[in-house]
Amino acid sequence: MSFKHSLNNLNDNRTLAQLITKLEQGDPETYRNIESIGSGKFRSHRIGVTGSAGTGKSSLINHLISFFRSKQKSVGVLSVDPSSVFSGGAVLGDRVRMQQHAEDDGVFIRSLATRDFKGHLASAIWSSVALLEASGKDIVIIETSGSGQTDSDIYYVADTVTLLLVPEGGDAIQTLKSGIMEIADIYVVNKADRPGADTLTKTLSAHLRLAETSEVWKPPIVKTQANKGTGIGKLCEAIEQHHLSLIKNPSSNKTLPEQRRREFTSQVELGFSRILRHHLANNKESARLLKDVESAGSSPQRAAQKLICKIAKLIKDM
Ligand SMILES: Nc1nc2c(ncn2[C@@H]2O[C@H](COP(=O)(O)OP(=O)(O)O)[C@@H](O)[C@H]2O)c(=O)[nH]1
Ligand SMILES: [Mg+2]
Incomplete structure (x- = not known):
């Protein structure tokens, strides 16, 4: 089911439940779409x-x-x-x-x-x-x-x-x-x-x-x-x-300004951690970097810097 289709059915409890399940699973598309409707x-x-x-x-x-x-x-x-x-x-x-x-x-x-x-x-x-x-x-x-x-x-x-x-x-x-x-x-x-x-x-x-x-x-x-x-x-x-x-x-x-600030920062943090998880799961080179850290082949600090630079570049090119 497409998100657009779901959006027209938001008064349907089953659709709502399905979308929340997707949020719990950290589905990036659902997050992006909900962020866009949260005006x-x-x-x-x-x-x-x-x-x-x-x-x-x-x-x-x-x-x-x-x-x-x-x-x-x-x-x-x-x-x-x-x-x-x-x-x-x-x-x-x-x-x-x-x-x-x-x-x-x-x-x-x-x-x-x-x-x-x-x-x-x-x-x-x-x-x-x-x-x-x-x-x-x-x-x-x-x-x-x-x-x-x-x-x-x-x-x-x-x-x-x-x-x-x-x-x-x-x-x-x-x-x-x-x-x-x-x-x-x-x-x-x-x-x-x-x-x-x-x-x-x-x-x-x-x-x-x-x-x-x-x-x-x-x-x-x-x-x-x-x-x-x-x-x-x-x-x-x-x-x-x-x-x-x-x-x-x-x-x-x-509390409202603070509420909105927290919502904003929490969404940004979540967005970045989703990108990171997705990247580590799909990029062989970065996954190898993580393996090297685990096996003490490279320093966690240096590997982290390397990964951050790499992801920052990917985001820039997005
Ligand atoms: N004696 C008494 N028991 C209550 C009262 N309100 C709730 N309970 C009981 O306390 C238990 C826990 O209630 P619940 O609503 O599940 O609490 P929750 O964990 O805070 O959601 C249940 O067995 C309720 O029936 C009350 O005012 N007096
Ligand atoms: Mg309860």
């Missing part, structure tokens, strides 16, 4: 749902989908979960929890199972978001799980970042200490039925009072019980209010 004219509301594994993100997203569908908004969900890389278990779990939307053409759900070599968000994420945006999805929800660096990446992809914390396990206190806290626009204390939920909410609220936040948006704390759907109305209201606040005060969106 940024239409912007979905990108909602990040982040938190440790098992905090209830998928259960919560299930309710978010229902909410936006009840407002006739189309929804795309991209789920990036490191634990799904090997086992596939998380992918299956997410599918089960979002099953009720599987038959709805207005909902597209896809897991992105890969992360890049630095352990950052799946490298296909930017282009997948661009693709969903090009397909006209009103809402793009990005589920990420993990901690530290991987979590804070979501800040540069999403407009509205929702961070889930749960009372159990002392995990939340770790999060408070690690500084991930600062990334969220909305804090969700999920599993509000569990002991310690009130204490967590109080600790969180004390922490937020001390934190430096913007003048226009004070991150709220919403208590939910995602498995029962309790508190979802309040959460959806907060998400919509945050979106409105971004529209009304575009200059308050301090």
Whole structure:
């Protein structure tokens, strides 16, 4: 199927899924074509749902989908979960929890199972978001799980970042200490039925009072019980209010220039690493160079310089 043909079918979920598979496989043509459509004219509301594994993100997203569908908004969900890389278990779990939307053409759900070599968000994420945006999805929800660096990446992809914390396990206190806290626009204390939920909410609220936040948006704390759907109305209201606040005060969106800069540099880096992989796989002389490095026949530094010069020349002649 040609890309042009696919482009006319972007409202077809199967076509979208096929294109994302190609992105995950690093298919250069698909990347090039998506880069060319990513003009940024239409912007979905990108909602990040982040938190440790098992905090209830998928259960919560299930309710978010229902909410936006009840407002006739189309929804795309991209789920990036490191634990799904090997086992596939998380992918299956997410599918089960979002099953009720599987038959709805207005909902597209896809897991992105890969992360890049630095352990950052799946490298296909930017282009997948661009693709969903090009397909006209009103809402793009990005589920990420993990901690530290991987979590804070979501800040540069999403407009509205929702961070889930749960009372159990002392995990939340770790999060408070690690500084991930600062990334969220909305804090969700999920599993509000569990002991310690009130204490967590109080600790969180004390922490937020001390934190430096913007003048226009004070991150709220919403208590939910995602498995029962309790508190979802309040959460959806907060998400919509945050979106409105971004529209009304575009200059308050301090992260947008940084978001765009990261998207740009990440695309450039990806493009170069694709060229490199493709070159090494197809150019016998360069492949031999790599073999020489492996067998200690040539110095890695000198061989690298040689290869860079060679590729630079190829690009110049392109
Ligand atoms: N008790 C309780 N369990 C919940 C709540 N929300 C989700 N769960 C359960 O927590 C488990 C993990 O949920 P899931 O949505 O897959 O979490 P994820 O890994 O963050 O996507 C599931 O068994 C859910 O049913 C809640 O508010 N209270
Ligand atoms: Mg999940």
